[in-house]
Amino acid sequence: MHAPHDPGHHHDHGHGSSHQHGPSPGSSTRAFATVTLVNLAYTVLEAGYGFLTNSLALLSDALHNLGDVLGLALAWGAAAMAQWPATERHTYGWRRATLLSPLANATLLVGLSGALAWEALRRLSAPPELPGMTIVVVATIGIAVNLGSALLVQGGHGHDLNRRGAYLHLLADAAISLATVVAGIGMLAWGWTWLDPATALLVGVVVAVGAARLLRDSFDAAMDAVPTGIDQAAVRTFLAAQAGVDSVHHVHIWSLGAGEVAMTAHLVRPSGDDDDRFLHDLGASLAARFGIGHATLQVERSGAACGGHEHDGGVPARE
Template structure:
């Protein structure tokens, strides 16, 4: 029996992604223009970072739109998985950009150019407002939606980087420290790399059908084994289908008493309420003729 209860999931939030993408694209163009005009690596690096975010947000926007497509004969789950692949591509982009920024910043340390500080401060201050406002637009559900979380973390990190650029501009203006420009760019690269690593690891795990980090597989197995009439649990698999949707399959060895339909319906509701597993597929076996039951092994190796 396959059931999925309690998901009034909002696939998409495409309007929020669209607005955030367009706002960031406009600001990136503005920042890059001032960066070239003033020869400021701090502004150019932040603009490059923002360009990476625009690409990432564009991917998240497209993924949210794809996730709304209905299942087909070929894609029976629909396109929900796009919300897992988007953060993976997003993280890879960030890793590449961080390396490029660090290389250019180190090259400039030997002879940092003189940078007009006030334009750097003004443009970076606009960036703080833009990024915090954009993060506010995608804040809903980011704790449980990897796609939104990737966008949200990018935008908050951008605001912090813009703040660093403002402080660097202040240091150049008041103290004449021209080395703060490449130092800020190097800091940008570090911020990108640190943020990207966690997102890369989590999105890679999701793409490889790992058990979602919020779920303890052993706890789910113990919960299933404790159900009335259940004598064994095997072939338990838990993975993410997409934003806010968790699938599970399991074989339950249960005695031949009646009432399996009511048992499964109650268990499906319980899995959703307790663990957030809203796509459970449960197979009930009587344990007398099933090949699996004679060769129950650990989760990492099954005999069929």
């Protein structure tokens, strides 16, 4: 971390050099490529049997899986774009593509869930006769495909919204396939053909709920909200407790995409000839304690240069 001195303005700037990342970009791209192709193959298989047997449960799940394949393809493309180097115009590179991908994915799934629910309600009054065993076999394959795919993208999903969106959808797909298996067993054992459209309706509800949550989280990320899992108040308190810091203001925390978090902050530190070491150690602490890998910290000798701290929730240091 470097803190060049500016005698005219009495403040220093520091940039965090400690970064925390999830899995390597290359492994992320390979995982998305594999999951996308495997799920595309299964979607084609499921849709074929759905048309062959006239099963709305299989067709609705295939339509849902097609939406996920498109979402996975978006995530695959975003993971690849995240590896593109920074340019003079795109100084952070293309990592934010991993924030826009789940936003498009969620919007797509909301539309698909509405179509599934509409067709399911239409069929509830007159469900057709269906071969339960075929539905059970195909849906069982779906459970294996979705759980295996979820394991491939599991690494780093806690802090990478792109992976998290794919991971949660694959788990939901596995649960939906399980529900389809149960419906098939019910049709085989008791002839309950109404289970087919009822299962499709359940699929629509599950997809809508999951998509709404993903839509909210991805919209927040696109609007530079503080990432989930980081308490901004705790970060402010931590900064204010540092040696020689009188107060903290202009604190902003946001996601850069690809699991990387950035932050800027102004620290009022009236005296100190160790600013370089102070900023270096503080950047490492922010990365280790809060997962903030790209910290830009400005040291000021007086907060008056920025017009005070009250307007942005400045935090005074503890006595």
